[in-house]
Amino acid sequence: MNSARVFFRGGLLAYKALFNFKQTAVYIPTMLISPAFQILFFAYLGRYSGLADDNFFVVGNAIQATAIGCIYGMVLLLGNERQFDTFSAVIATSTRRGALYFGRAVLPIANGIVVTTFVLCTSVLLLDFRMPATALPAFGIVVLVSAVSCAMFGLTLGALALRLKDIWIISNLSYTLMLLLCGANVRPAVLPGWLHAISSCLPLTHGIEAARKVADGAALSQVAGLIGIEALIGGVYALLGYALLRLFEAGDRRGATLITV
Amino acid sequence: MSVIEADGLRRSYRTSTGVLRRRTHEIEAVRGVSFTIDKGELFGLLGPNGAGKTTTIKMLTTLLLPTAGTGRVLGYDVATETARVRASIGYVFGGDRGLYERLNALDNLRYFADLYAVEPRIQRKRIAEVLDIVGLSGRERERVEGYSRGMRQRLHIARGLLHDPPVIFLDEPTIGVDPVGSRELRTTIAALSAAGKTILLTTHYMFEADALCDRVGIIAKGQLLAQGSPAELKARVADRTVVEIEAHAVTADAVEKLRRIPGVVAVTLDERDDGQLLRVQSASGLELTQTILARLGDARVGRIATREPTLEDAYVDVVTQGTRS
Numbered sequence: 001m002n003s004a005r006v007f008f009r010g011g012l013l014a015y016k017a018l019f020n021f022k023q024t025a026v027y028i029p030t031m032l033i034s035p036a037f038q039i040l041f042f043a044y045l046g047r048y049s050g051l052a053d054d055n056f057f058v059v060g061n062a063i064q065a066t067a068i069g070c071i072y073g074m075v076l077l078l079g080n081e082r083q084f085d086t087f088s089a090v091i092a093t094s095t096r097r098g099a100l101y102f103g104r105a106v107l108p109i110a111n112g113i114v115v116t117t118f119v120l121c122t123s124v125l126l127l128d129f130r131m132p133a134t135a136l137p138a139f140g141i142v143v144l145v146s147a148v149s150c151a152m153f154g155l156t157l158g159a160l161a162l163r164l165k166d167i168w169i170i171s172n173l174s175y176t177l178m179l180l181l182c183g184a185n186v187r188p189a190v191l192p193g194w195l196h197a198i199s200s201c202l203p204l205t206h207g208i209e210a211a212r213k214v215a216d217g218a219a220l221s222q223v224a225g226l227i228g229i230e231a232l233i234g235g236v237y238a239l240l241g242y243a244l245l246r247l248f249e250a251g252d253r254r255g256a257t258l259i260t261v
Numbered sequence: 262m263s264v265i266e267a268d269g270l271r272r273s274y275r276t277s278t279g280v281l282r283r284r285t286h287e288i289e290a291v292r293g294v295s296f297t298i299d300k301g302e303l304f305g306l307l308g309p310n311g312a313g314k315t316t317t318i319k320m321l322t323t324l325l326l327p328t329a330g331t332g333r334v335l336g337y338d339v340a341t342e343t344a345r346v347r348a349s350i351g352y353v354f355g356g357d358r359g360l361y362e363r364l365n366a367l368d369n370l371r372y373f374a375d376l377y378a379v380e381p382r383i384q385r386k387r388i389a390e391v392l393d394i395v396g397l398s399g400r401e402r403e404r405v406e407g408y409s410r411g412m413r414q415r416l417h418i419a420r421g422l423l424h425d426p427p428v429i430f431l432d433e434p435t436i437g438v439d440p441v442g443s444r445e446l447r448t449t450i451a452a453l454s455a456a457g458k459t460i461l462l463t464t465h466y467m468f469e470a471d472a473l474c475d476r477v478g479i480i481a482k483g484q485l486l487a488q489g490s491p492a493e494l495k496a497r498v499a500d501r502t503v504v505e506i507e508a509h510a511v512t513a514d515a516v517e518k519l520r521r522i523p524g525v526v527a528v529t530l531d532e533r534d535d536g537q538l539l540r541v542q543s544a545s546g547l548e549l550t551q552t553i554l555a556r557l558g559d560a561r562v563g564r565i566a567t568r569e570p571t572l573e574d575a576y577v578d579v580v581t582q583g584t585r586s
């Protein structure tokens with residue numbers, strides 16, 4: 001019961017407290033306009049080079065856009081505890097850590113889905129992006145699973161951000177790497193072997209592949225395997241991120257590195 | 262049964278310096294500190310900067326593991342039974358950091374009320390109560406960003422009281438708070454103590470310790486040098502007299518010379534905005550004022566007063582004796 005409050009209301013308050021982009025004047029340009037332009041950029045690049053049609057870039061970048069909410073959200077919601085020196089006050093409470101840490105993912109996931117929905121709508125208006133209405137439920141499921149999985153990757157990055165005293169390098173670097181590696185604009189198959197290997201361990205890669213198939217008319221059952229792998233990757237990062245946070249918490253008590261007050 | 266128990270607590274920090282040839286060395290911050298605090302007692306931990314007060318509190322509040330020794334709160338081991346300890350203590354640290362700046366006070370308290378598992382149906386009432394206790398009622402909808410230091414300090418205290426813990430740790434609760442505010446906070450702390458809370462407090466203000474504490478412990482360089490009631494500690498120096506001299510341009514050399522006067526036990530020199538305050542403790546019955554003035558050299562001298570020793574003098578005595586040996 002208390003865990004549910006910590007998870008939902010705590011997650012919401014943490015978002016209000018720690019998310020840097022929540023004011024409208026910042027949110028609109030960074031969370032909405034910038035990813036919309038990213039899609040336009042790649043779609044026109046695709047038209048110019050004749051490599052692929054609008055759908056390829058729109059679907060790829062729309063799923064990739066969840067990373068804006070999920071990666072930045074999670075890294076800020078955990079890493080910013082250091083900026084305010086609030087972490088020791090938080091861990092001095094006896095609250096359940098599962099509810100505490102995973103609750104922080106709720107708003108970033110919602111935010112990722114909002115961004116994806118927004119850029120899909122703008123693509124319908126500004127580009128030749130079309131998707132059968134019947135594909136929408138399956139597409140929605142792919143977006144949801146991808147966003148959750150990406151947020152769990154964000155949990156791992158957030159744990160590192162807390163430890164490495166950095167929020168911007170970690171989030172910017174991961175976002176940019178994912179843009180290259182997750183298949184939003186470049187098919188992973190054309191990447192060199194080692195990059196391809198990294199790509200298949202990242203969230204979104206399988207989600208993007210599934211989303212493209214669904215947009216092309218595939219049924220949910222035909223992409224169940226891809227969705228399953230995407231969920232599995234999310235699960236692994238969830239465990240890893242949680243384990244790191246607990247490990248750092250314990251390391252803190254031994255070494256007093258996170259605690260600064 | 263004692264509520265807070267420190268038994269031979271030790272803690273060292275490892276720090277490293279240098280980039281190419283990294284050298285690590287250990288700082289022994291707390292070196293075998295033992296004390297017990299009974300139920301309802303208000304215990305003050307006094308000591309100079311870097312003495313190990315905060316480190317001791319962090320060990321007792323489960324935030325740091327002791328390198329050796331044990332700590333217990335309500336019988337629970339602070340190293341192993343962390344969840345039990347955390348649920349029954351409030352921890353208030355001094356300073357103006359450690360709050361969610363972008364939230365208002367109400368949301369800060371709501372968040373921590375959830376983390377401390379305060380029951381939802383009593384949360385609203387409890388938050389109003391703690392706001393009232395620390396005197397922040399009416400300001401709770403303002404963002405912490407705009408709070409003054411003293412207001413932040415009050416919010417820290419409010420946060421530590423949310424779950425109505427039986428045991429409270431207060432690390433310099435009045436630091437940065439104006440005189441009237443400090444007095445109000447002392448009243449608050451006294452009221453908590455009167456309500457039966459067991460409290461461990463650190464402070465640099467001796468009059469505060471004297472006014473509030475049932476017992477105090479004096480710690481320097483990681484060791485507990487003395488403990489007892491303020492009256493007992495003052496008794497240590499009851500046979501002394503203190504000469505206080507307002508002065509300008511007293512040199513370290515002159516202070517050394519004063520220390521060598523027979524009968525003088527302790528000399529301190531505080532730098533103040535409007536000059537210096539020289540305090541010379543000596544055995545009572547000696548008329549030392551003229552001898553002291555003769556050894557001050559070129560220093561300019563203002564008001565001179567002779568008075569009975571206070572807790573501060575006892576503290577100075579303990580710390581100078583302790584750090585000399």
Ligand SMILES: Nc1ncnc2c1ncn2[C@@H]1O[C@H](COP(=O)(O)OP(=O)(O)OP(=O)(O)O)[C@@H](O)[C@H]1O
Nearest residue numbers: 256274276288290309310311312313314315316317
């Ligand atoms: N995280 C840390 N890493 C390394 N050394 C530390 C750390 N925290 C404290 N110390 C050292 O441990 C010693 C005791 O520090 P502590 O903060 O406990 O003192 P204190 O009595 O609270 O002092 P103050 O009155 O200034 O608050 C000091 O020498 C300090 O430099």
Ligand SMILES: [Mg+2]
Nearest residue numbers: 314315316432
């Ligand atoms: Mg301290």
